[in-house]
Structures are given as structure tokens and as C-alpha cells.
Amino acid sequence: MGPNVDRRPPVMADVARLAGVSHQTVSRVLNDHPNVRAETRTRVLRAIDQLGYRRNLVARALVTKHSRTLGVVSFDTTLYGPASTVYGIEQAARDAGYFVSIVSLRTIDRAGVNDAIGYLAEQGVDGIVVVAPQRSAARALDDLPAGMPAVAVEGWHQGDVSVVSVDQVEGAKLATSHLLDLGHETVWHVSGPADWLEAEGRIEGWRAVLTAAGRPIPDMLTGDWSPRSGYQAGKQLAAMAGDVTAVFVANDQMALGLLRAFTEEGVKVPEQISIVGFDDIPESEFFSPPLTTIRQDFGAVGRRSIDVLLRQIESGGALPHERLVVPPQFVLRASTAVAPR
Amino acid sequence: MGPNVDRRPPVMADVARLAGVSHQTVSRVLNDHPNVRAETRTRVLRAIDQLGYRRNLVARALVTKHSRTLGVVSFDTTLYGPASTVYGIEQAARDAGYFVSIVSLRTIDRAGVNDAIGYLAEQGVDGIVVVAPQRSAARALDDLPAGMPAVAVEGWHQGDVSVVSVDQVEGAKLATSHLLDLGHETVWHVSGPADWLEAEGRIEGWRAVLTAAGRPIPDMLTGDWSPRSGYQAGKQLAAMAGDVTAVFVANDQMALGLLRAFTEEGVKVPEQISIVGFDDIPESEFFSPPLTTIRQDFGAVGRRSIDVLLRQIESGGALPHERLVVPPQFVLRASTAVAPR
DNA sequence: TCCAAAGATGTTAACGCTAACATCATCCGG
DNA sequence: CCGGATGATGTTAGCGTTAACATCTTTGGA
The missing domain is CATH 1.10.260.40 (lambda repressor-like DNA-binding domains)
Incomplete structure (x- = not known):
């Protein structure tokens, strides 16, 4: 008109x-x-x-100095864990009236994380969440722009930044203890890649339980989180069937690979070998057999990290740094049984 | 100093x-x-x-009228498909020097999508990608702010907006034909939820092949993409084993559910029943048996959508709307075999 | 009834940057 | 060796908003 x-x-x-x-x-x-x-x-x-x-929020941001936008730096948001975490972050942020600007790194290294943080800072984000599951990435938080509120997720850090994470060590202990409780002499471990903090935590928990129980610590196999690497580990373990009766695998995808390898080699789970995974991805319940695993509440991690970050932003950065731990949860299904014989 | x-x-x-x-x-x-x-x-x-x-990019954006930020509206970025698509989008955008601001909807409806688009517009994004796999969501694109460059991903649209998607109908035809070629009399279908465009396309392709071959079209089962719904469908189909020899399942997660149900009921795959999935998630190769499926190149979809969007932005909106189709790919594994008897 | 306090509105000046134009120094060919 | 073209720099004026202050209008109590 x-x-x-x-x-x-x-x-x-x-x-x-x-x-x-x-x-x-x-x-x-x-x-x-x-x-x-x-x-x-x-x-x-x-x-x-x-x-x-x-x-025009851009004009508004220029004068108020607040963009109501949060930056997120993550790695491979294709994986279930990071994807779920970022989803939780995004939901919590939006509920609080914030936008989320995401940078998904292809490879994770200190320089890359630093660049990403730099871009986000130029863009005027009010705070940054770094999903930093690797040692090298976590270190990038040391040279954060001055005064930039930030929180590390699944990260390890001694420095001056808040951290929210699932208690990996505890999760690994749950898994290992469960297997020991079933009467297995010891528990083998297929770990995640070396530089990953989660992988380290799970190794630590596994070792701790074995040591405390005075059991021998078998040689560790190392995967890269992929089903394929689990499959390869499974082939090796199948060759040792009889010796090996229980395996704690560092994530569900690798556990699936083990399951496949065992099926091919005629090793019965859980009759001959028991398996415990980690993560509880939506598929795990429908593996054959359904996988006993350790659930990580990624959504909660995402939400809590936003809680921490917003508190920090609103306090004007005068807040002490927090270390928030989300407990893992043991999920019993059908891939574990009492030790054979 | x-x-x-x-x-x-x-x-x-x-x-x-x-x-x-x-x-x-x-x-x-x-x-x-x-x-x-x-x-x-x-x-x-x-x-x-x-x-x-x-x-200060905010100040810069105020005067140049370009924020070099793209908005993405998506649904449940926890699922492999959307997560991979968004990942592809983000990578392509960053390579082109753009930021990505994401809004992940919990529930998808026209109002929700509209709100999201509105927020992003206020925020000053240069263009918007809507990952709109549902009819109701796709319609929200009708009332886009005037002059806002946009592209729909996996969407269906007659109106004036560009669309990038995988050819679902073709994928379904590939799956169904494969089963027919193996000598199966007909092919059953476990579809995705009704409002989803992908689900519709897969039904269409399935029906088309059956009709062209003059085969009976069995009653369709409907799931919600989750492994659990596939499990339930599987239980029903197992009860009809003998009648049912081939099933085309609308996604790999539901196919996993079927596999589990069949295992429980003692139905052998592929000896008694053949199964074809859709998506080719990283796990599929390690199912028992490894799943024959239709691969969607989500990364390509994401990248292409950014191509289209940037072309539109740079042309100042004077470009005709495109309809870009990414072909699906048939992946043969071990869940299909010639019809029994 | 009158005045101070509170309420409603307007005016002006940033925010930090780029576009557009103005100015000065430098260069080169006739 | 001069004058216009070109290069290098500076100056001014916004972009669209909110903050701060100014102004005018009400309101309520002594």
C-alpha cells in the first residue's frame, strides 16, 4: 500500500x-x-x-559493546560426542538469549584454535566455548585475548580458565570394576588416540582399578575412535581368545568394530569375551549383543558450560574459575557376562 | 612495557x-x-x-552493510545427516571467508523456522541456509525477509528459493531395483515419518520401481528414524518371515533396529531376509552383517549449498533460482542376497 | 494553590569503522 | 623545466543504535 x-x-x-x-x-x-x-x-x-x-543488532552491538553472541570452537562436529555437546551449547545459549557462532576445526592444533579464537574475538563475541578434547588444543587457551570470558569443555587445564567435563576417570573405573566384579582375571583396553584427554582419562581409570585390585595390566591397544580401528583391534584380540575374556573399549564405535571382528572370528560375546564401551550412542542399545557402556550426558555438559560462561560474562570477569564435573553413568546391557569356566 | x-x-x-x-x-x-x-x-x-x-568487525559491518556471516537454521544437529551437512556448510563458508551463526531447532514448524530466520536477519547475516527436511519447515521459506539471499537444503520448494538436495527418489530406486534384481518377488519398506520430504522421496522411488516391474506393493511400515522404531518394525516383519524376503529401510539407524529384531527372532540376514538401508553412516560397514545401503554425500550437499548461496549474495540477488541435485551412491555390502528357495 | 519530584519525551553525542572527497608530494613527457 | 596525471595521505561525514542529559508535563502533598 x-x-x-x-x-x-x-x-x-x-x-x-x-x-x-x-x-x-x-x-x-x-x-x-x-x-x-x-x-x-x-x-x-x-x-x-x-x-x-x-x-539492527549490529548497530546496537557497536554502542552497547555486547553482541549477545557466543563463539564456539569445536573439532569434527560430525562425531556424536562433539555434535551433541555443541547442540546442548546452542540450545542453552539461545534459551538465554544468545546467538552462537561456530568454528569447526578440521584438524586441531594450537595455531588453528588460536586463529579461530582470534576471528571470533574480532567478530565481537561476548564469550567463547572451546570444545578442546586434545592436549594441544587445550593449550591454546593460554593465550586467550585479555578479558575474554571463556570456558573449556572436555578440556584439561591448570591455567586460568573454567572447565566443564565428564569425569572420564570415574567412567573408566565403573567399566573396569564391573568387569572385575563379574570374575574376570583382568581387563584389556582399546584406547583412543594418544593426544586426546578423554583417552588419557580412560586409560588412567582403567589402570587405577587394575592396580588397586592387584591384577596384571595387559598391553594396551590403541585406536582412533573409528569403528574400523576397533575392528582391527578386535582381530588382534580374537587371535588371543582364551587369554582375553574382558575388554574395555574407549568408545562405542570402536566397540562396534570389535563386535564385528569377533563375529567374523567366531568369538561369542559375551560368552567368551565381555565388552564394555563408552559414550552410549543411540545405536549401542541395538548392537548384537546390546552394548554395556558408560553414558556421557553431552547435553548436560553443553548446558553447564553455558551456565558457567554466562555467569562469567555477567560478573564482568571478576569471578574465580570453576571446574565442573558431570558424572558418567553405567549402563548395563548384554555384552558382559561372568568370566568363562 | x-x-x-x-x-x-x-x-x-x-x-x-x-x-x-x-x-x-x-x-x-x-x-x-x-x-x-x-x-x-x-x-x-x-x-x-x-x-x-x-x-572491530561490528563497526565495519555497520558501515559496509556486510557482516560476512551466514545464518544456518537446522533441526536436531545431533543426527548424523544434519550434523554432517552443517559441518560441510561451516567448512565451505569459512573457506570463503564467512562466519556461520547457527540456530538448531528443537521442534520444527513454520513458526519456529520463521522466528529463527527473523533473529538471523536482525543479526545482520548476509544470507541464510535452511536445512529444512520437513514440509512444514520448507514452507517457512515463503516469507523470507525481502531481499535476503537464501538456500534450502534437502528441501522441497516450488517457490522462489534455490534448493540443494540429494536425489532421494533415485536413491530409493537404486535400493529397490537391487533387491528386485536379486530375484525377490517384492520389497517391503520401512519409511521415515510422514512430514519428512526425504521419507516421501524414498517412498516414491520405492513405489515407482515396484509399479514399473508390475510387483505387488506391500503395506508400508512407518518409523521415526530411530533404531528403536526400526526394532519395532523388525519385530512385526519377523512375524511374517517367509512372506517377507526383502526390506528397504529408509535409514541406516532403523536398519540396525531391524537387524537386532531379526537376530532376536532367529531370522537370518541375508539368508532369509535381505535388507538395504539409506545414508551410509560410519557404523553401517560394521553392522552384522555389514549393511548394503545408499550413500548420501552430506558434505557435498553442504558445500554446494554454500556455493549457491554465495553466488546469490555476490550477484546482488539478481540471479535465477537454482535446483541442484547431488546423486546418491549405491554401496553393496553383505546384508542382501538372492531370494531364498 | 503551589512547588518539587517523578514521568514522558526530545536532543545530542558517541560507538569504531569505511567511503568519499580534499590535499599535498611526486613523477614523467613535451 | 613546467603541468597534468598519479600516488600517498589526511579530513569529514556518516552507518543505526543507545547513553546521557535536557526539556516539558504531570502528579501529589503541604
């Missing part, structure tokens, strides 16, 4: 003119300032509606 | 002062403007380095 064929979108001044008020009053209406007459408010609202006005 | 304990970060003017030039010259250096003397450039660069200056 009308010759309203302006090419560029309306701005506050346009709304103000149409409503017959000053642009500041429009701003007040938009920001729920109390001192605006009800009648004026509705007049402004009507004008906004009529023009299809949308405020 | 020195009393440089200013609380707030340095701005261009600070750099200019230190380098003994005007702020505009600093801007020129930062934007690689040619007309700057080499000596001046290095002086400015040194000053930038010394102060630890980072440019």
Missing part, C-alpha cells in the same frame, strides 16, 4: 517519523523501558508493524 | 597515533589498499602488533 517502494530496509528514524515520536522513544519501546506512555507504545508498535521494521 | 594499562582494547585511532598516521591509513593497511607506501605499511603493522590491536 502506498508508494513504499524504498529499496533499503526501514530504520528507527523511519518508524519514529511514522509514529510521530523521536527515534529514542522507539528505542525505548523496543527495549521495554518503563517510562513510555501506553498509548505511545502502541502507536510505535503499530508503526513498526506497518513498516516491517527490524532492529 | 610502559604504562599501557588501558582497560579497553585499542582502536584504530590508537594505532594511528602510535604509527604517526591517520586512522584512514590504518584502515587502508588492514584492507590491503594498494596506495600505501611500503614503509608506512610496515610502520602501521608494527604499531598494530605492539598494541595487540584487533579490528
Whole structure:
């Protein structure tokens, strides 16, 4: 209606003119300032509606110094763990009225993480979450821009940054103890890649339980989290069937690979070998046999990390750094049984 | 060194002062403007380095009207498909020098998608990718803010928006034909939920092949993409073993559920029943038996969608809308065999 | 009834940057 | 050796918003 064929979108001044008020009053209406007459408010609202006005958050951010945007740096968001964590982060952030700008690293190294953090800082994010599961990446948090609120997820850190993570050591202990409780003499371990903090934590927990029980610590096999690497480890372990009666695998995907290898080699799970995984991906319950595993509540980790970050932002950075641990949960299914013979 | 304990970060003017030039010259250096003397450039660069200056992209965006940020609206980025697509999008965007701001919807409906698009528009994104696998969501693209470049991924659309997607119908045909070629009389189908465009496309392809071959079209079972729903469908199908010899399942996760149900019921795959899945998730190769499936190249979809979107942005919106189709790929593994008897 | 306090609105000045134009120094060919 | 073209730099004016202050209008109690 009308010759309203302006090419560029309306701005506050346009709304103000149409409503017959000053642009500041429009701003007040938009920001729920109390001192605006009800009648004026509705007049402004009507004008906004009529023009299809949308405020320009970029201009707002320039003056307020807050973009209400959070940065997230992550690694391979294709994997179930990172994907779920980032999802939890995004949900929690949006519930709190924040946007999320994501940088997904292809390879993770200190320089890459640093670059990502730098970009996000230029972009004016109010805070940064680094999903830093590797030692090298975690170290990048040492040279964060001054005054930038940040939180590390699944990271390890001694320095001055808050950390939220699942208790990997505890999870590994749960898994290993369960197998020992079933009467197995000892427990083998297929670990994740060396540089990963989660892999280290799981190794630590596994070793601790074995040591405490005075059991021999078998040679460790190392995978790369992929089903294929688990399959390869499985082939090796199958060759030792008889010696090996229980395996704690560092994640469910590798456990699937083991299961496949054992099936091919005619090794029965759990009759001959018991297996415990880690993560509890949605598929695990339907493996053959259904996988006993350790559940990580990634969603909770994401949410808690946003809690911590927002608290830090709102406190103006005057808050002590926190270390928040989310407990893992043991999930009993059908891939474990009492030791044979 | 020195009393440089200013609380707030340095701005261009600070750099200019230190380098003994005007702020505009600093801007020129930062934007690689040619007309700057080499000596001046290095002086400015040194000053930038010394102060630890980072440019403020918010201020820049305000004047240039470009934020170099792309918005992504997606649904449940926890699933392998959306997660991989979004990952591809993010990588391609960053390679092109763009940031990505993500909104992950919990539930997908027209209003939700519209809100998300609205938020992103206020935030000043240069374009929007909507991963809209559901009819209701795809329709939200009808009321996009005027002049906002956009592309729908895995979406269906007649209107004026570009679409990038995998050819679902073709994929389903590949799967169904393969089973027919193995001598099966007909092929059963476990579909995805009704409102999903992918589910519809797969049903269409399945029906088309059966119809063309003059085969009876069995009653369709419907799942919700989850392994559990596949498990339930599997239980039903197992009860009909003998009648049922071939099943095309709309995704790999449900196929896993079928496999589990069949194992429990003593139905042998592929000896008694052949199964073809869809997606080719990383786990499929290690199912028991390894799953014959249709691979979707989600990464390619993500990349192509960014290609299309950037072309649209750079052309100033004067470009015709494209419809880009990524072909699916048949992956033969061990879950299919010639029909029994 | 009058005045101070509170409420409603307007005016002006940033925020940090780039675009556009202005100015000065330098270069080269006739 | 001069004058216009070119290169190098500076100056000014916004971008669209909120903060801070100024102004005018109400309101309520002595």
C-alpha cells in the first residue's frame, strides 16, 4: 500500500517519523523501558508493524559493546560426542538469549584454535566455548585475548580458565570394576588416540582399578575412535581368545568394530569375551549383543558450560574459575557376562 | 612495557597515533589498499602488533552493510545427516571467508523456522541456509525477509528459493531395483515419518520401481528414524518371515533396529531376509552383517549449498533460482542376497 | 494553590569503522 | 623545466543504535 517502494530496509528514524515520536522513544519501546506512555507504545508498535521494521543488532552491538553472541570452537562436529555437546551449547545459549557462532576445526592444533579464537574475538563475541578434547588444543587457551570470558569443555587445564567435563576417570573405573566384579582375571583396553584427554582419562581409570585390585595390566591397544580401528583391534584380540575374556573399549564405535571382528572370528560375546564401551550412542542399545557402556550426558555438559560462561560474562570477569564435573553413568546391557569356566 | 594499562582494547585511532598516521591509513593497511607506501605499511603493522590491536568487525559491518556471516537454521544437529551437512556448510563458508551463526531447532514448524530466520536477519547475516527436511519447515521459506539471499537444503520448494538436495527418489530406486534384481518377488519398506520430504522421496522411488516391474506393493511400515522404531518394525516383519524376503529401510539407524529384531527372532540376514538401508553412516560397514545401503554425500550437499548461496549474495540477488541435485551412491555390502528357495 | 519530584519525551553525542572527497608530494613527457 | 596525471595521505561525514542529559508535563502533598 502506498508508494513504499524504498529499496533499503526501514530504520528507527523511519518508524519514529511514522509514529510521530523521536527515534529514542522507539528505542525505548523496543527495549521495554518503563517510562513510555501506553498509548505511545502502541502507536510505535503499530508503526513498526506497518513498516516491517527490524532492529539492527549490529548497530546496537557497536554502542552497547555486547553482541549477545557466543563463539564456539569445536573439532569434527560430525562425531556424536562433539555434535551433541555443541547442540546442548546452542540450545542453552539461545534459551538465554544468545546467538552462537561456530568454528569447526578440521584438524586441531594450537595455531588453528588460536586463529579461530582470534576471528571470533574480532567478530565481537561476548564469550567463547572451546570444545578442546586434545592436549594441544587445550593449550591454546593460554593465550586467550585479555578479558575474554571463556570456558573449556572436555578440556584439561591448570591455567586460568573454567572447565566443564565428564569425569572420564570415574567412567573408566565403573567399566573396569564391573568387569572385575563379574570374575574376570583382568581387563584389556582399546584406547583412543594418544593426544586426546578423554583417552588419557580412560586409560588412567582403567589402570587405577587394575592396580588397586592387584591384577596384571595387559598391553594396551590403541585406536582412533573409528569403528574400523576397533575392528582391527578386535582381530588382534580374537587371535588371543582364551587369554582375553574382558575388554574395555574407549568408545562405542570402536566397540562396534570389535563386535564385528569377533563375529567374523567366531568369538561369542559375551560368552567368551565381555565388552564394555563408552559414550552410549543411540545405536549401542541395538548392537548384537546390546552394548554395556558408560553414558556421557553431552547435553548436560553443553548446558553447564553455558551456565558457567554466562555467569562469567555477567560478573564482568571478576569471578574465580570453576571446574565442573558431570558424572558418567553405567549402563548395563548384554555384552558382559561372568568370566568363562 | 610502559604504562599501557588501558582497560579497553585499542582502536584504530590508537594505532594511528602510535604509527604517526591517520586512522584512514590504518584502515587502508588492514584492507590491503594498494596506495600505501611500503614503509608506512610496515610502520602501521608494527604499531598494530605492539598494541595487540584487533579490528572491530561490528563497526565495519555497520558501515559496509556486510557482516560476512551466514545464518544456518537446522533441526536436531545431533543426527548424523544434519550434523554432517552443517559441518560441510561451516567448512565451505569459512573457506570463503564467512562466519556461520547457527540456530538448531528443537521442534520444527513454520513458526519456529520463521522466528529463527527473523533473529538471523536482525543479526545482520548476509544470507541464510535452511536445512529444512520437513514440509512444514520448507514452507517457512515463503516469507523470507525481502531481499535476503537464501538456500534450502534437502528441501522441497516450488517457490522462489534455490534448493540443494540429494536425489532421494533415485536413491530409493537404486535400493529397490537391487533387491528386485536379486530375484525377490517384492520389497517391503520401512519409511521415515510422514512430514519428512526425504521419507516421501524414498517412498516414491520405492513405489515407482515396484509399479514399473508390475510387483505387488506391500503395506508400508512407518518409523521415526530411530533404531528403536526400526526394532519395532523388525519385530512385526519377523512375524511374517517367509512372506517377507526383502526390506528397504529408509535409514541406516532403523536398519540396525531391524537387524537386532531379526537376530532376536532367529531370522537370518541375508539368508532369509535381505535388507538395504539409506545414508551410509560410519557404523553401517560394521553392522552384522555389514549393511548394503545408499550413500548420501552430506558434505557435498553442504558445500554446494554454500556455493549457491554465495553466488546469490555476490550477484546482488539478481540471479535465477537454482535446483541442484547431488546423486546418491549405491554401496553393496553383505546384508542382501538372492531370494531364498 | 503551589512547588518539587517523578514521568514522558526530545536532543545530542558517541560507538569504531569505511567511503568519499580534499590535499599535498611526486613523477614523467613535451 | 613546467603541468597534468598519479600516488600517498589526511579530513569529514556518516552507518543505526543507545547513553546521557535536557526539556516539558504531570502528579501529589503541604
